[in-house]
Amino acid sequence: MTVTTEMPTAPLMEVRDVAVHFGGVKAVDGISMKLEPGAIYGVLGPNGSGKSTLLGAMTRLTPMTRGAFVFEGTDYTRKPARAVHRMGIARTFQTVRLLEDRSVRDNVLLGVDAVGRSQRKEAAAQVSDVLERLGILEIEALRPDELSYGMQRRVEFARAIISRPRLLLLDEPTAGMNSAEREEIGGLMRQLLAEGITQFIVEHDVQMMVDTCDRLYAMNFGKLIAEGTPTEVVRHPAVQEAYLGKGAGQHA
Numbered sequence: 001m002t003v004t005t006e007m008p009t010a011p012l013m014e015v016r017d018v019a020v021h022f023g024g025v026k027a028v029d030g031i032s033m034k035l036e037p038g039a040i041y042g043v044l045g046p047n048g049s050g051k052s053t054l055l056g057a058m059t060r061l062t063p064m065t066r067g068a069f070v071f072e073g074t075d076y077t078r079k080p081a082r083a084v085h086r087m088g089i090a091r092t093f094q095t096v097r098l099l100e101d102r103s104v105r106d107n108v109l110l111g112v113d114a115v116g117r118s119q120r121k122e123a124a125a126q127v128s129d130v131l132e133r134l135g136i137l138e139i140e141a142l143r144p145d146e147l148s149y150g151m152q153r154r155v156e157f158a159r160a161i162i163s164r165p166r167l168l169l170l171d172e173p174t175a176g177m178n179s180a181e182r183e184e185i186g187g188l189m190r191q192l193l194a195e196g197i198t199q200f201i202v203e204h205d206v207q208m209m210v211d212t213c214d215r216l217y218a219m220n221f222g223k224l225i226a227e228g229t230p231t232e233v234v235r236h237p238a239v240q241e242a243y244l245g246k247g248a249g250q251h252a
């Protein structure tokens with residue numbers, strides 16, 4: 001008789017007591033998280049609560065004050081940002097960062113840089129597919145300054161997924177988009193999830209987060225104030241107070 005033992009699933013990503021202080025500003029102040037593979041995680045929080053700083057630290061672009069990051073069992077706390085990208089963590093930025101004098105296709109190809117040399121050809125061959133998925137194949141020869149803001153965001157998204165990351169960090173991916181475009185991006189996130197890309201999203205649009213995410217975190221003043229299912233987090237008194245109550249009017 002054979003006995004099958006289920007392997008406990010290791011977390012994809014562990015954030016251990018991470019802090020990022022800018023002088024006296026405790027932008028991130030002791031955050032711990034465990035992200036399991038195969039889910040979409042969302043982070044809510046008022047302006048200035050430390051969401052983007054956390055993403056910056058997770059990608060090692062923003063120097064941290066203390067704490068550790070472990071991805072697929074590897075502690076990468078002291079690795080440079082480029083190495084973290086190569087490990088399989090990609091991101092988009094809150095403010096679009098594209099090379100202005102390069103075409104849409106060239107900008108997306110920059111993301112290929114993150115994959116190992118042996119897989120680069122393969123990744124490059126998929127550029128047209130990725131451009132098509134994001135609805136930007138027809139505009140591949142244009143430069144970013146010829147595109148609407150929503151289209152620029154799609155180019156960033158394409159650049160992030162071309163390397164086939166295992167963890168994708170998205171900082172307000174639908175900012176500046178209309179509701180139809182938001183739904184489209186939400187659909188794309190679910191599709192990417194089905195393809196094995198775990199996602200960690202910062203967004204102010206609460207409805208979209210509830211519809212799209214499997215689990216939510218809420219931050220305020222650099223700390224986690226709630227975590228759980230989207231419904232639990234949105235109803236949490238601390239979240240109501242911090243994010244949905246007095247701060248609701250100030251979000252774009």
Ligand SMILES: Nc1ncnc2c1ncn2[C@@H]1O[C@H](COP(=O)(O)OP(=O)(O)OP(=O)(O)O)[C@@H](O)[C@H]1O
Nearest residue numbers: 022025027045046047048049050051052053054094
């Ligand atoms: N490079 C920096 N130097 C100094 N202070 C910074 C720096 N980056 C962020 N901060 C401060 O850290 C705090 C958190 O900022 P952060 O951008 O992470 O917030 P956020 O939650 O992403 O806000 P938003 O929703 O407006 O994007 C703010 O008080 C901000 O002013």
Ligand SMILES: [Mg+2]
Nearest residue numbers: 051052053094
């Ligand atoms: Mg931000």
